[in-house]
Amino acid sequence: MGEQDMPTGPAHATADGTVQDPGARPGHGPARTGKRRLGVMGGTFDPVHHGHLVAASEVATQFQLDEVVFVPTGEPWQKSHRTVSPAEDRYLMTVIATAENPQFSVSRIDIDRGGPTYTVDTLRDLRALNPDTDLFFITGADALGQILTWRDSEELFSLAHFIGVTRPGHHLADPGLPEGGVSLVEVPALAISSTDCRARVAKGDPIWYMVPDGVVRYIDKRELYRGE
Numbered sequence: 001m002g003e004q005d006m007p008t009g010p011a012h013a014t015a016d017g018t019v020q021d022p023g024a025r026p027g028h029g030p031a032r033t034g035k036r037r038l039g040v041m042g043g044t045f046d047p048v049h050h051g052h053l054v055a056a057s058e059v060a061t062q063f064q065l066d067e068v069v070f071v072p073t074g075e076p077w078q079k080s081h082r083t084v085s086p087a088e089d090r091y092l093m094t095v096i097a098t099a100e101n102p103q104f105s106v107s108r109i110d111i112d113r114g115g116p117t118y119t120v121d122t123l124r125d126l127r128a129l130n131p132d133t134d135l136f137f138i139t140g141a142d143a144l145g146q147i148l149t150w151r152d153s154e155e156l157f158s159l160a161h162f163i164g165v166t167r168p169g170h171h172l173a174d175p176g177l178p179e180g181g182v183s184l185v186e187v188p189a190l191a192i193s194s195t196d197c198r199a200r201v202a203k204g205d206p207i208w209y210m211v212p213d214g215v216v217r218y219i220d221k222r223e224l225y226r227g228e
C-alpha cells in the first residue's frame with residue numbers, strides 16, 4: 001500500500017499503537033457460542049513477517065481461537081500499482097513461516113479462485129468449507145481503516161467478526177463499522193512491514209529476525225526482491 005504502510009513510530013507502544021476508540025467493543029469479541037472459532041489472517045504476505053505472526057498468535061490467545069488460517073491473496077487489487085511476487089512464492093513462504101505452529105494453517109482459496117481477491121469471497125468460501133464455525137477476520141490498523149472501500153463491505157460483517165490490531169505508525173480506530181462488528185485489540189508492537197523487508201533485500205541489508213529463518217532462505221534461493 002505504499003508509504004502509509006511504512007512504520008513511522010518507534011517499535012515500542014506509542015499513542016498510535018493503543019486502542020483509541022472507546023465506542024468500539026474492547027475485550028474478546030462476541031460471547032462464545034459453542035461453535036469452533038476460526039481466525040482468518042488475510043494478507044499479501046510479500047513476504048510474510050513476524051508482525052503478521054505475532055498478531056495472529058496474540059489474537060488466537062485473547063479470543064480463544066481454535067485455529068488461525070492464513071489466506072494469501074491471489075491478486076490484491078488495491079496493490080495493483082506495484083508488482084506483487086508470484087502467488088506460489090507468497091503461498092510457500094507463508095507455509096514455511098507457519099509450519100511449526102499446530103494452531104496455524106494456510107489456505108489456497110484466494111489463489112485458486114483466480115482474479116482479484118475480495119474478502120467477501122474469502123469469507124463466503126470459508127463459511128461453506130467450515131460449517132458450525134464462527135469466523136474472526138484479523139486485520140491491522142492500516143487495513144481496517146480502508147475496509148469501507150472493500151467490495152460488498154456491508155456484507156462482510158454478517159460473515160465474520162472483525163478484529164483490528166494495533167500496528168506501529170498507524171492509528172487504530174473503528175472506521176464506522178456496524179455496532180458489534182469489530183473489536184480493537186492491542187498486540188505486541190513490531191515495526192516491520194513487507195515493504196521494508198523487500199527494500200532491505202534489494203539493498204543487500206539483512207532481514208534475519210524480521211521474518212522466520214526459513215523465509216530468509218527461501219527469498220535467497222528464489223532471488224526474490226533483488227531487482228526492486
Ligand SMILES: Nc1ncnc2c1ncn2[C@@H]1O[C@H](COP(=O)(O)OP(=O)(O)OP(=O)(O)O)[C@@H](O)[C@H]1O
Nearest residue numbers: 001043044045051139140143167190192193194195
Ligand atoms: N507489523 C504489523 N503489525 C500488525 N499488523 C500487521 C503488521 N504488518 C502487517 N499487518 C497486517 O497484516 C495484514 C496483511 O498485511 P500485508 O501482507 O499487506 O503486510 P504489509 O507489511 O502491510 O505489506 P506491504 O508493506 O507490502 O503493504 C494486514 O491486515 C496488515 O494490516
Ligand SMILES: O=C(O)c1ccc[n+]([C@@H]2O[C@H](COP(=O)([O-])O)[C@@H](O)[C@H]2O)c1
Nearest residue numbers: 042043044076078117118119120150151
Ligand atoms: O475485499 C476487498 O475488496 C479487499 C481490498 C483490499 C484488501 N482486502 C484484504 O485485506 C487483507 C490485507 O490485504 P493487503 O492487501 O493489505 O495484504 C487481505 O486479506 C485482502 O484480501 C480486501
